[in-house]
Structures are given as C-alpha cells and as structure tokens.
Amino acid sequence: MAHAIEVTGLTKHFGPVKAVDDLSFTVDEGRVTGFLGPNGAGKTTTLRMLLGLVNPTSGSATVHGQPFVTLSDPVHTVGAVLDGGMLHPGRTGRNHLRTLARASGIGDRRVDELMELVALREAANRRAGGYSLGMRQRLGLAAALLGDPKVLVLDEPANGLDPQGIRWLRDFLRRLAGEGRAVLVSSHVLAEVSQTADDVVVIAKGRSVTQGPLQEIMARSGRQGGVRVAGPDVRKLGDLLYADGARVSGDAHEITVADRTGEQVGRVIAQHQIVISELVPLGGSLEDVYFELTGATGGPS
Ligand SMILES: Nc1ncnc2c1ncn2[C@@H]1O[C@H](COP(=O)(O)OP(=O)(O)OP(=O)(O)O)[C@@H](O)[C@H]1O
Numbered sequence: 535m536a537h538a539i540e541v542t543g544l545t546k547h548f549g550p551v552k553a554v555d556d557l558s559f560t561v562d563e564g565r566v567t568g569f570l571g572p573n574g575a576g577k578t579t580t581l582r583m584l585l586g587l588v589n590p591t592s593g594s595a596t597v598h599g600q601p602f603v604t605l606s607d608p609v610h611t612v613g614a615v616l617d618g619g620m621l622h623p624g625r626t627g628r629n630h631l632r633t634l635a636r637a638s639g640i641g642d643r644r645v646d647e648l649m650e651l652v653a654l655r656e657a658a659n660r661r662a663g664g665y666s667l668g669m670r671q672r673l674g675l676a677a678a679l680l681g682d683p684k685v686l687v688l689d690e691p692a693n694g695l696d697p698q699g700i701r702w703l704r705d706f707l708r709r710l711a712g713e714g715r716a717v718l719v720s721s722h723v724l725a726e727v728s729q730t731a732d733d734v735v736v737i738a739k740g741r742s743v744t745q746g747p748l749q750e751i752m753a754r755s756g757r758q759g760g761v762r763v764a765g766p767d768v769r770k771l772g773d774l775l776y777a778d779g780a781r782v783s784g785d786a787h788e789i790t791v792a793d794r795t796g797e798q799v800g801r802v803i804a805q806h807q808i809v810i811s812e813l814v815p816l817g818g819s820l821e822d823v824y825f826e827l828t829g830a831t832g833g834p835s
Pocket residue numbers: 548551552553554571572573574575576577578579580722
C-alpha cells in the first residue's frame with residue numbers, strides 16, 4: 535500500500551537558490567512525523583509542493599500515492615494548516631468554519647463538533663480577529679480537520695504558542711495519530727516536536743541530514759554523553775572506570791565520566807556495591823545532535 539505521504543527526489547530552485555534539494559522521505563498513518571530544520575531550510579517550500587501550491591523543479595510528492603492536484607476528494611484526504619490558516623477577522627470563529635465547511639459540502643454539525651474538539655466552543659461566537667494566536671492556530675486545525683482527513687500537514691503550528699498551548703498541541707497531535715492519521719508537522723524548534731514525534735525528518739539547506747524513528751536516530755548518533763555521579767565516596771568508582779579505559783575527572787564526592795552511559799556506570803556501581811547519591815546522564819541529547827547536524831544555533835530565532 536502507498537505511504538500516506540511520499541516525497542521522492544523533490545527539488546525546487548528559486549533562481550540560484552536551491553530551496554529544496556533532492557529530498558526523499560515517507561510519512562505513515564498512525565504516526566507523528568516531525569519535519570525539522572532551521573529557518574530557511576526549505577520546510578515550507580516542501581509542504582507547499584506537497585499541497586500542489588508550488589511546482590517542483592524535479593521529483594515528486596504524493597498523498598496516498600497521488601499528487602495532491604489529482605486527488606479526487608482532497609478535503610476528505612488531506613488537511614493542512616499553512617501560515618497559521620487565513621481568516622476573515624470580522625467573522626466569528628464558528629462562521630469562519632461554517633463558510634469553509636459549506637464550500638466543501640460539510641454540514642454545521644461537524645463545525646460544532648470541531649469547535650468543541652479544539653477547545654473553542656466558548657469562543658465560537660466571538661470575532662476571530664480578536665482571537666489570540668493560540669486560538670487562531672486551533673481554528674486552523676479545526677479547518678484542516680473538517681473533512682476528517684487521514685493525512686494532516688501542519689506548518690509550524692506551535693509558532694508563537696505559550697507553553698500551555700504547546701502542551702495542548704502535543705496532546706492533540708498524539709490523539710490524531712492515535713486515531714490512525716498520518717501527521718506531518720514542521721518546526722524549527724526541536725523541543726516542540728521531540729516529545730511528540732515518532733519519526734523525524736531533519737533537513738538543512740534543502741537536503742535531508744537525517745531521518746527515521748526518533749529513538750533510532752538518538753541511538754545511531756552513537757553518542758555517549760557521559761555521566762555525573764555523586765556520593766559520599768566515589769573515588770573507587772572513578773578508579774574502576776578509569777582502569778576500564780573511561781575518561782574520568784572529579785574528586786571524592788563527585789566524578790564525571792566522559793564516555794560511558796548511565797547504564798554502564800550503573801552496572802559497575804551495582805557490581806561493586808558502591809553507595810551513590812546521584813547519577814545524572816549528561817549531554818548526548820537530541821538537541822546536541824540536531825545542532826550538530828543542521829548547524830543551527832541554540833539562540834532564539
Ligand atoms: N517564492 C520564493 N522565491 C524565492 N526564494 C524563495 C521563495 N520561497 C522560499 N524561498 C527561499 O527558499 C529557501 C527555503 O525557504 P522555506 O520558506 O521553504 O524555508 P523554511 O524551512 O520553511 O523556513 P522558515 O521556517 O523560515 O519558513 C529560503 O532561502 C527562502 O528564502
């Protein structure tokens with residue numbers, strides 16, 4: 535069976551700019567796929583090509599095996615939120631959704647159901663122009679879900695959300711995947727998707743730098759971030775690890791082991807019955823891997 539989304543050799547040049555360069559990846563149902571990369575990496579251009587809004591220079595992007603423009607029933611096949619979703623500021627949230635629904639032959643009942651689902655029921659009769667950014671993002675999600683599509687494409691839906699909004703979104707995306715939908719969600723902030731995504735596709739300068747199940751990428755990066763251990767007397771532990779070839783620094787009460795995992799150190803502790811008060815794995819986080827792969831900086835963008 536065709537993948538929910540399949541991107542193959544996708545390339546887009548804007549004059550001399552290679553916005554997307556020979557990109558290939560797949561997205562499957564029942565999973566949240568994080569599409570990650572720093573600003574300007576080519577995420578939006580990729581999603582726009584997937585949705586038939588930009589013509590590729592070469593390569594293809596399909597939904598259920600077909601280019602978006604040839605889908606016989608796009609509204610019920612794929613839902614998308616790009617640019618936070620467009621809306622008429624003078625309309626109420628409910629009317630905005632009703633207008634979209636009617637254009638696709640979808641009834642008002644579905645609109646009310648969705649307003650409830652995205653926690654906008656109480657604000658349904660307020661002008662959407664007065665909605666907070668988080669509310670507008672949620673209204674955009676409701677619009678994307680009107681046709682109950684199995685595939686969702688969301689461009690930076692967490693942009694501008696507060697921590698509470700991000701948490702809501704995380705739970706919501708997990709729920710959508712739990713219902714068997716394929717969810718492709720872009721972000722330039724790793725932390726926004728690292729707790730939600732099953733799979734990630736990381737791009738930089740239009741090219742894929744890594745992709746696959748999140749857990750595998752962490753493991754594949756082969757990092758052993760090191761471990762800090764504290765205790766009443768951890769000298770013996772340090773000596774044992776040093777004798778085993780590890781790089782160890784510290785003093786009697788606290789040592790840092792540069793190239794061992796928490797489990798490896800834990801085994802030595804258990805074997806030699808050493809009393810400790812703390813064991814903290816260091817670094818080796820996905821964040822480090824992400825920055826290393828994309829050349830992104832840790833600062834705000
Ligand atoms: N219509 C266009 N004309 C010319 N260059 C473009 C156009 N659209 C995008 N680009 C360029 O293509 C590159 C990729 O942009 P894109 O918006 O796809 O990146 P992005 O990863 O979505 O970044 P952001 O998170 O900032 O939106 C950038 O260098 C951008 O300036």
